[in-house]
Amino acid sequence: MQHRYDVAIVGGGIAGYTAALTAKTLLLDYVWLGEEGFGEKLRSAEKISNFPALTGTGADFAAALEAQRAREAIRLTPARVDGVYGGEEGFLLTAGDAEYAARAVILATGVETKGTLKGERDFLGRGVSYCAVCDGALYRGKKIAAVVSSEKYAEEVEYLARFADMVWCFCLYKGRLPHGDNIAVRTERPLAVEGEGRVERIVCEGETLPVDGVFFLKDCLPPRALCGGLEADGAHVRVNRDLSTNLPGLFAAGDLTGRPYQYAKAAGEGCVAAHSVRAFLAKTQK
Numbered sequence: 001m002q003h004r005y006d007v008a009i010v011g012g013g014i015a016g017y018t019a020a021l022t023a024k025t026l027l028l029d030y031v032w033l034g035e036e037g038f039g040e041k042l043r044s045a046e047k048i049s050n051f052p053a054l055t056g057t058g059a060d061f062a063a064a065l066e067a068q069r070a071r072e073a074i075r076l077t078p079a080r081v082d083g084v085y086g087g088e089e090g091f092l093l094t095a096g097d098a099e100y101a102a103r104a105v106i107l108a109t110g111v112e113t114k115g116t117l118k119g120e121r122d123f124l125g126r127g128v129s130y131c132a133v134c135d136g137a138l139y140r141g142k143k144i145a146a147v148v149s150s151e152k153y154a155e156e157v158e159y160l161a162r163f164a165d166m167v168w169c170f171c172l173y174k175g176r177l178p179h180g181d182n183i184a185v186r187t188e189r190p191l192a193v194e195g196e197g198r199v200e201r202i203v204c205e206g207e208t209l210p211v212d213g214v215f216f217l218k219d220c221l222p223p224r225a226l227c228g229g230l231e232a233d234g235a236h237v238r239v240n241r242d243l244s245t246n247l248p249g250l251f252a253a254g255d256l257t258g259r260p261y262q263y264a265k266a267a268g269e270g271c272v273a274a275h276s277v278r279a280f281l282a283k284t285q286k
């Protein structure tokens with residue numbers, strides 16, 4: 001039988017880390033899903049002067065967090081979560097082929113700061129996808145586009161090319177480019193996704209490419225793409241003071257809940273969300 005955690009924490013940044021640290025202190029059975037390194041935003045800060053007792057760069061901050069994480073034995077499971085599904089027993093989270101079950105969830109996935117493409121949100125589930133493994137096979141023999149934010153997704157583009165006839169790949173990064181006879185790499189940012197009812201084309205400067213689907217391969221998914229039925233206001237999840245959302249058992253923390261985008265706010269919310277999970281479990285497990 002599948003193990004059911006008390007709480008699944010999604011996002012490897014400061015909000016997710018603080019939620020995991022607090023969950024451990026509260027003796028919750030947690031799984032923390034994300035990538036190593038505490039997030040690119042934290043690592044890339046040049047100078048931090050507004051976090052208590054901290055001076056230095058983002059890299060110094062990440063090193064201090066890593067030392068504490070090792071001391072406190074906080075486990076991180078490397079995973080990019082692509083779906084959160086609610087049910088009677090709690091939640092099922094999917095990350096490629098892997099699945100995790102939990103009674104409660106804390107989303108701490110940050111916000112997309114590079115902006116979404118015109119039309120991207122309008123065609124969610126109607127030709128726009130964020131997960132190559134989940135939806136790649138739907139595009140067997142079709143023409144698709146991939147808008148890719150990092151070289152770590154190059155392999156996912158190559159995976160898509162095993163199904164699709166043609167992949168127009170917009171690589172918005174410096175680094176390894178995907179290879180394949182049916183992959184055409186472009187380095188400009190496309191302008192819009194368009195169609196009547198579902199995706200039919202991707203518009204670039206001076207050119208329109210007919211496509212059946214567009215994959216956005218990036219770290220930060222729009223909240224509603226991750227979890228259907230979640231109330232959001234653009235990039236931000238709507239939360240109550242205890243960081244609960246409109247879905248019972250689902251909490252959110254950090255940049256994902258809105259401004260100010262600050263480490264101290266994200267860390268504080270990670271802590272509050274874990275306490276709120278404990279209160280939720282105590283109430284619902286009687």
Ligand SMILES: Cc1cc2nc3c(=O)[nH]c(=O)nc-3n(C[C@H](O)[C@H](O)[C@H](O)COP(=O)(O)OP(=O)(O)OC[C@H]3O[C@@H](n4cnc5c(N)ncnc54)[C@H](O)[C@@H]3O)c2cc1C
Nearest residue numbers: 011012013014015039041081109110219254255261262263
């Ligand atoms: C250059 C720069 C400098 C900054 N300097 C400062 C500063 O000096 N002081 C300050 O207070 N703030 C600063 N900030 C803001 C600060 O970085 C953010 O407020 C903070 O990182 C938010 O933390 P978070 O955990 O909510 O989100 P993030 O740090 O964005 O972390 C979210 C993590 O979740 C991961 N993730 C997303 N989706 C998924 C998924 N589906 N599955 C698994 N993982 C996922 C992301 O890859 C990321 O690792 C700076 C930001 C930038 C960009």
